[in-house]
Amino acid sequence: MNEIKKEVMHVGEMASGAALTVPVYRIKGRTDAPSVYIQANMHGAEVQGNAVIFQLLELLTNTKINGDITLVPYANPVGCNHKNGEYTLGRFDPITGVNWNRMYHFDESIIKPFVRECIGKTNPVIEANFKKLMIESIEEKLNHNIYGLTTGQRIAYQLQRLAHQADYVLDLHTGPISSKHLYCPEYAQESAQYFDIPHTLLIPNDFDGALDEATFCPWWSLQDAFAELGIEFSISSASINKESFTVELGSQEQIDLDVALEDAKSIMNYLQHKNVITTTGYLPKTMTRYGCYLKNYKAFYSPMGGMVDYLAEFGQPLAAGEPLARILRMDNYGDGDPLHYISLDKKVIPILHFASASVNQGTELYKVFSEYFEF
Numbered sequence: 001m002n003e004i005k006k007e008v009m010h011v012g013e014m015a016s017g018a019a020l021t022v023p024v025y026r027i028k029g030r031t032d033a034p035s036v037y038i039q040a041n042m043h044g045a046e047v048q049g050n051a052v053i054f055q056l057l058e059l060l061t062n063t064k065i066n067g068d069i070t071l072v073p074y075a076n077p078v079g080c081n082h083k084n085g086e087y088t089l090g091r092f093d094p095i096t097g098v099n100w101n102r103m104y105h106f107d108e109s110i111i112k113p114f115v116r117e118c119i120g121k122t123n124p125v126i127e128a129n130f131k132k133l134m135i136e137s138i139e140e141k142l143n144h145n146i147y148g149l150t151t152g153q154r155i156a157y158q159l160q161r162l163a164h165q166a167d168y169v170l171d172l173h174t175g176p177i178s179s180k181h182l183y184c185p186e187y188a189q190e191s192a193q194y195f196d197i198p199h200t201l202l203i204p205n206d207f208d209g210a211l212d213e214a215t216f217c218p219w220w221s222l223q224d225a226f227a228e229l230g231i232e233f234s235i236s237s238a239s240i241n242k243e244s245f246t247v248e249l250g251s252q253e254q255i256d257l258d259v260a261l262e263d264a265k266s267i268m269n270y271l272q273h274k275n276v277i278t279t280t281g282y283l284p285k286t287m288t289r290y291g292c293y294l295k296n297y298k299a300f301y302s303p304m305g306g307m308v309d310y311l312a313e314f315g316q317p318l319a320a321g322e323p324l325a326r327i328l329r330m331d332n333y334g335d336g337d338p339l340h341y342i343s344l345d346k347k348v349i350p351i352l353h354f355a356s357a358s359v360n361q362g363t364e365l366y367k368v369f370s371e372y373f374e375f
């Protein structure tokens with residue numbers, strides 16, 4: 001039985017003085033073994049990751065642990081409790097309107113001066129120093145920022161401080177109504193097949209404020225800066241290996257503990273592959289895996305307002321001209337056209353759609369893989 005330690009991390013205060021807290025579960029491993037950081041529910045309605053963390057803890061209790069494992073459910077206590085009527089909101093900070101998953105930090109300008117200091121040092125020393133630099137940069141932002149931080153930054157930076165300590169980072173999200181899909185840095189494509197997730201988005205080295213980017217972009221930029229000098233510093237080698245993923249577990253506002261167990265096993269399989277744990281019990285499922293570069297992940301905006309009957313099945317290639325959805329316009333009944341079929345003139349794979357059946361003209365109706373490939 002592994003000992004699971006629980007800490008309560010204070011991430012802010014409400015107007016009444018009530019503390020905003022986040023539970024942090026840790027299983028201690030060896031310092032020389034690869035480690036992982038997993039969080040869930042940064043977006044309020046995306047709750048299934050909490051159930052996956054529950055199932056992971058259950059599975060990990062009796063698993064041989066090699067490296068440190070840190071698990072953070074309810075990562076955003078504001079978003080998590082942001083209810084309106086029957087629904088959970090919690091995708092955007094209600095005060096600033098900023099997406100909660102666009103508030104992490106990476107300052108590209110730390111790379112070049114760091115690289116200059118590294119000449120002649122060994123790769124393990126560079127790795128340790130860079131990790132220290134990233135943790136110090138985030139602590140600087142947290143503790144020595146004279147003009148203060150927004151509520152969201154304070155939450156994000158404290159989570160990021162934990163994430164920077166790990167080699168692998170998994171940020172558990174869901175779509176609105178969605179199939180499972182994975183955001184994977186382009187260089188880590190090989191690792192995507194260890195997850196039981198049929199759709200992988202390959203993302204470039206562009207920082208846009210999300211946790212996965214905030215943890216892999218610094219390492220990727222470091223690798224590139226060394227490469228410019230003709231020095232090999234690979235972050236996908238056996239000795240230095242850094243990967244971060246956003247794992248989209250399906251639809252929002254849903255807890256399914258049986259599906260969560262399947263997803264936890266898929267994560268166990270990845271952790272086993274990465275030697276964070278030692279077990280022989282997990283194998284990736286056989287499935288057709290589709291990849292798509294982020295630039296080809298297209299949002300389709302509704303050409304009209306109306307009531308939507310979503311038709312296209314997730315995850316299956318949809319031929320050109322086949323309907324994505326039909327839109328009902330009862331205001332046109334009798335003297336116009338009450339039904340409109342919506343289709344695309346190219347083959348796509350529908351990945352997710354808007355959560356409501358009533359849409360305005362211009363609402364993001366579907367997101368689809370275009371120019372996809374099997375791997």
Ligand SMILES: [Zn+2]
Nearest residue numbers: 043046173174
């Ligand atoms: Zn999300």
